[in-house]
Amino acid sequence: MAEPPPASGWSLGTEFAASLQGAGASSRNFYALYEGAAFGVPGRGALAVIARAHADKRAKPSGGRDAVQTAVASFAEGYFGAKRTFSPRKAASGALAAVNRWLAGQLQGESGLTPVSLSALLLQDARIFVAQLGACQIYRLRGQVLSPLLHPHIRPPEAAPFMPTRALGLEAELALDLAEEEAQPGDAYLLIAGLAALEGVYAALAPLAQHKPEALAEAALAALAHLPAHDKAVMALRVHAVPAAGQDEAARAALAQLPIRPAPRPGDNWDGFAIGETLFRGRYTMLVAARDTLSGQDVALKLPLPSMLQDEVFAAGFMREAWIGTAVRSPSVVQYIDIPASRRSALYLVMPLYHGETLEKRLNRAPLMSLPEGMGIAFRLCEAVQDLAAIDVVHRDLKPENVMLLETGEVKLLDLGLAYLPGIDAANAARPGGTIRYMAPELLKGTQANPRTELYALAVTLYRMFAGGAFPYGQHEKRPLQRLRPDLPSWLGEALAQGLAVRPEDRLADAGALAQLLQLGLAEGRDEPPRLRRFAFSSLHLWQGLTLFFALLSAVLLVRTLT
Structure with a gap:
């Protein structure tokens, strides 16, 4: 059994076994163990994967081998090359979606490649994530208990030629199953490729859980020998030690x-x-x-x-x-x-070293924030929040004190100390973070930080920026921006109100949606103060008013004369 160096605190053992039934059939199966350290990201841990290329009448002789090896290698490169702030789930989903799009495109042409089934274990931070797509299977041996992990996507045995219901390249959209569990030292995993059905697999492997033979992959292959298959391959992964820290x-x-x-x-x-x-x-x-x-x-x-x-x-x-x-x-x-x-x-x-002042200092001094200056800052902050969201980061402490206005005109969002990473920070997801007056109401009820809670903090920040430091809510009621700044257009207050909705379902989806709404307001050109616009009138209205006034005055004088 191979004993690779520890991968970010992991100590793993692997072995492989394969059978051959038909000339060239073994080239359809491929299995590998990759370590993040080899890709320059030891924090990603390790990736164990088994895959199988399926027969296709349009495939060239080497099409299966080329498809399965390219798919697995591309998956590993995409997974370990993902942003380090991505959870294993998101990194794997993104990498496999890219492979799926590529292979589906190839299968539309004359590439001679084939669809590929794949099962994988993603080992990171004392957790194991299971990815399932197609006909491969994964079993876990823990103590003396054998457990299947996720359900393979296999057609009925009578279906011919054999093809799974899901696989890389079969459809343009990826349908991937993912699960997660805590890793435990002493666990062993069996990754199996080549079986044509589910029946009898558990019964054949169950005795292995009682004694876990040293040559686990060979023993599993022998136990499965009587089951129908095209050709079989087994990868055994033993977990000797688990990282002590996330x-x-x-x-x-x-x-x-x-x-x-x-x-x-x-x-x-x-x-x-x-x-x-x-x-x-x-x-x-x-x-x-x-x-x-x-x-x-x-x-x-x-x-x-x-x-x-x-x-x-x-x-x-x-x-x-x-x-x-x-x-x-x-x-x-x-x-x-x-x-x-x-x-x-x-x-x-x-x-x-940034030279400038915080937004908090700016909003507390005269003059009040003008529409052009404020909109420039607003768009920059929307961009900052969206750029963080693109790498799965929620700031959680967005407020004027953490916004730097540089002398060059640039805007910088500061202080990532309370940032939350969905998927990676699952253990502390319900722990609120940030400044209470900028926190969305649902955060105080245990909701995880998300783009809508981030939007709420952004809307409070922008409201205060335009309102000269005032908050959008008093002791008993909301304070519309128009009440404090009648010189600003009504659409601005209306847009911010959609980011300040108490119920998250009534709120805009994210900072990008707010930016679009603000751009729409500017594009429509409604920059006159609404209260002034309400009383605006033309010279025609002036003469009409004067005519009516003198007519009424004449009527009054006539009545007095007659009486």
Whole structure:
């Protein structure tokens, strides 16, 4: 049994066995174990996959082999090449969807390729995700219990020629089954390809759960020998050890390994950073200007204070902030500078030194935010939120204090310390994060952060920006923006109100929808203040009014004369 090096804390053992029934049949099966470290992403763990190419009368002799090997290799490249903020589910779904589109397109032409069934195990952060598409099968042996995982997509045995109900390349749209479970040391998994039916498989494999032979793949292949098949292949994966920590635990471990040094003074040198003035000092962190003496770049260092260790959530979030920040590529989101671990002697984050003021400072000084200036900021913030959503990140602390208005006119969304990653942060999904006055009502009831809750915080931020700092709700009622800013067009307040709806189903879907609504308002050109427009009148209206006035006056005088 092969013993690959540990993959991000995993210790795994693998073995393979295959039978041959018919010339060239074995080339239709393909199995492999990939490690994230080989792709430069050890945090992705490992990927075990078995696949089978199905016979096709239009296929060339090597079509099955080419299809199955290309499909599996492309799946691995897409999975490990996905954004590191993607959950294993999203990374696998995206990678397989791309492979499916490619293979479906090839099968429409004269490529000579064939459809491919595939089953996979995605091992990451002490969890195992199971992906099922087509006729391959996966069984788990835990203790003395054998369990099938997910249901293969197999037609009735009498159907000929044999073809699964689902497979890569069969349909333009991917229909993938996914499941998730906790990994346990001592578990063994059997990935099987080539069987033509489900009947009898469990009964044949059940005795293996009682003693788990050393040559597990060979034993499974022998146990399945009497079952109908085109040719069979078995991959056995043993789990010897499981990572002790997930993403949050790893962040805390990294935090514990790096010391928190006393606050620096101007003129100090930290790892080649010449310390300058203090820009900000809060309860848990401080921000200082610095000069990178190695690159000559002006930077800002975000430093933890000893009090941070008293708050586990904040402490874990500090390291996650850098981890997420270096994955973001958006002109409207703060960029973090990744420095080699060999250079870092203490815990701190490095980012460019931005010159400007926060949105909170801007909205608290005169003059009030104009429509052109505010719309420019609004579109940048919508872009920032959407760019984060594109890599499955929810900011969770969007507020004017975390928005930097640069002297160059750029806008930067700051502070990713409370960011939430759906799928990766499942254990802490219900834990609310952020500032209470910007949190959507459903968050306080345990709903997970999502694009609609993010939109609510964005709408509160934009409302305050235009309202001179006031919040959109008083003690007992909502405050329409028009009440505070009658000089602004009504469509602006109406658009923000759709982002501030109490019920999430009444709210816009996301920041992108809000941006479209704002663009529509600008395109229609309704930029006159509604109250002024209501009383606007032409010269014709003036003469008509004067004529009516004098007519009434004449009537009154006539009545008085007659009486």
